[in-house]
Amino acid sequence: MFNSNQLTKQFQAKAKEIQPPSGHEVSIRELYEAHQKRRKRSVHMKPILFKVVLGLALFVVIAGFNRYIWFQISDHRMSLQYVQMTTRMNDEESSSKIHLDLKAVEAELGVGESAIVYLPELAKLYAMDKKQALVVVSNPSIITDFSKWEKILSQNMVKYKLPPTSSTGLFFVGGKEDPPFGGFISLESRKLLPELEKESEKMNRKAVWRKLVDKPANQPRIFTTTYHNEQQDEIYVSMQFIDQETDFKIATSNLENEEININGVKAHYFNTQPFFFSDSNRVQEIQWLETFEDYTLMYSIGSISPTLTKEELLRIAHQLK
Amino acid sequence: MDRVRDDELHPWLRLMVQGNTAAFQEIYSRINDHIYRTVYFLSPNKGEVEDIVSEVYIALFQALPSYDFNKPFRTWLNGIIVRQTSNWKRKLWRKVRLNARYQLMPPLQSPKQPEEQVFETEGQYEMLAHVDRLPLKLRQVIVLRYYQDCSYEEIAASLNIPVGTAKSRHHLAIKRLREFIDTDTFHADREASVRV
Numbered sequence: 001m002f003n004s005n006q007l008t009k010q011f012q013a014k015a016k017e018i019q020p021p022s023g024h025e026v027s028i029r030e031l032y033e034a035h036q037k038r039r040k041r042s043v044h045m046k047p048i049l050f051k052v053v054l055g056l057a058l059f060v061v062i063a064g065f066n067r068y069i070w071f072q073i074s075d076h077r078m079s080l081q082y083v084q085m086t087t088r089m090n091d092e093e094s095s096s097k098i099h100l101d102l103k104a105v106e107a108e109l110g111v112g113e114s115a116i117v118y119l120p121e122l123a124k125l126y127a128m129d130k131k132q133a134l135v136v137v138s139n140p141s142i143i144t145d146f147s148k149w150e151k152i153l154s155q156n157m158v159k160y161k162l163p164p165t166s167s168t169g170l171f172f173v174g175g176k177e178d179p180p181f182g183g184f185i186s187l188e189s190r191k192l193l194p195e196l197e198k199e200s201e202k203m204n205r206k207a208v209w210r211k212l213v214d215k216p217a218n219q220p221r222i223f224t225t226t227y228h229n230e231q232q233d234e235i236y237v238s239m240q241f242i243d244q245e246t247d248f249k250i251a252t253s254n255l256e257n258e259e260i261n262i263n264g265v266k267a268h269y270f271n272t273q274p275f276f277f278s279d280s281n282r283v284q285e286i287q288w289l290e291t292f293e294d295y296t297l298m299y300s301i302g303s304i305s306p307t308l309t310k311e312e313l314l315r316i317a318h319q320l321k
Numbered sequence: 322m323d324r325v326r327d328d329e330l331h332p333w334l335r336l337m338v339q340g341n342t343a344a345f346q347e348i349y350s351r352i353n354d355h356i357y358r359t360v361y362f363l364s365p366n367k368g369e370v371e372d373i374v375s376e377v378y379i380a381l382f383q384a385l386p387s388y389d390f391n392k393p394f395r396t397w398l399n400g401i402i403v404r405q406t407s408n409w410k411r412k413l414w415r416k417v418r419l420n421a422r423y424q425l426m427p428p429l430q431s432p433k434q435p436e437e438q439v440f441e442t443e444g445q446y447e448m449l450a451h452v453d454r455l456p457l458k459l460r461q462v463i464v465l466r467y468y469q470d471c472s473y474e475e476i477a478a479s480l481n482i483p484v485g486t487a488k489s490r491h492h493l494a495i496k497r498l499r500e501f502i503d504t505d506t507f508h509a510d511r512e513a514s515v516r517v
Contacts, residue, residue, distance in 0.1 A: 011468040035382040036340040107383040
């Protein structure tokens with residue numbers, strides 16, 4: 001017979017026996033101190049330029065501020081333009097605050113959930129185009145079984161390439177059906193802007209957010225595979241599947257860009273620093289397109305590791321099979 | 322922690338956000354038993370409790386700047402504990418963080434051995450052994466209700482579900498526990514009759 005009083009008594013009695021091991025307090029304090037160090041470091045980090053992934057929905061139109069095209073990758077099906085914004089953040093505190101705000105939201109999400117975040121620092125910067133203040137963060141479910149992940153990839157793409165673990169020295173960590181950073185902002189979720197803006201004002205200009213219930217319809221399919229090398233640097237290989245005419249624009253500031261060649265295909269290496277999506281405040285990436293009859297794959301190989309070199313990233317990109 | 326009022330915690334929490342180690346010590350002394358024991362009761366594998374508790378603290382440090390001081394701290398903290406416990410199995414970053422942590426810290430001895438997955442099925446904690454057999458969603462409700470003495474409203478807020486869902490999960494959990502108890506009683510009776 002179930003007896004709730006008996007259950008409560010057993011919980012209370014057992015609780016008295018449960019004690020953390022010796023050294024527990026020290027290890028938690030070290031976690032706290034490490035967190036504070038990271039926080040302080042990011043506050044003092046320079047410079048303050050940053051990269052904003054604008055709503056990467058289909059046919060994004062950037063309006064409301066001046067820009068010029070930095071570089072462009074395209075085939076007959078899709079075009080990707082990197083544009084430089086004339087409006088730039090020049091306040092270092094705001095840049096690191098954005099990173100911490102995004103991390104705080106991420107910590108509140110369960111696996112598979114994503115949220116749209118309103119960032120007052122960005123709204124201030126883009127007073128004429130406040131939708132730029134919206135950023136998506138997610139806590140995607142990760143597939144850690146490589147054979148399962150391969151199955152998903154082959155179900156979605158007839159042909160694709162990944163770095164062979166044997167020759168590259170990489171080992172598979174996980175796969176997710178999401179971009180490496182941020183997420184897609186649908187037109188539907190943009191409608192949340194006025195209420196989020198109001199709420200933020202009420203809360204003394206704090207970052208505010210809403211969980212996104214559904215993934216946006218017609219969202220481009222992206223498959224990101226994550227690896228580690230022996231030094232524990234994290235490297236991602238992201239493949240974006242495009243099967244209809246698509247025009248992407250990515251707005252950024254301070255981009256180190258170089259045109260390179262990956263196995264006979266024109267590619268771009270770029271290094272963006274700072275980058276508010278990452279702890280290291282940096283991302284470097286190599287991007288190129290592979291065109292098939294029915295679809296185009298946009299490959300991005302990148303890393304936010306502060307220690308991984310450009311040469312190492314190039315070596316991995318050349319070995320994709 | 323149950324006897325600690327939010328208005329006593331708030332000044333320490335504000336200092337802790339600013340990086341004050343003394344405030345961290347104060348908060349730790351007031352909430353650690355609550356976190357550690359709740360994770361222990363929620364987790365079916367007691368050998369993982371120490372690591373899950375570390376994840377709870379990391380999430381707490383990250384989320385604290387966005388904590389709304391107008392809302393009850395215990396409910397907010399329970400939300401973090403429940404999410405981190407249910408996320409644990411699927412977290413990619415577990416491996417990365419563990420690697421990093423092991424490089425930083427000396428290994429700690431777990432209070433329980435990894436093979437100790439369930440409470441003793443006989444003796445004084447028989448009911449807890451049955452709770453451990455429940456699916457996580459039902460176990461969460463039972464632990465919050467009967468260990469922490471939470472109201473349905475608090476349970477709903479911690480789990481981010483409607484109050485009606487909290488009640489129906491509670492109802493289902495009790496039904497399952499009764500079934501476990503009845504089955505065990507049935508087997509015990511059978512065993513006794515065979516012996517006779």
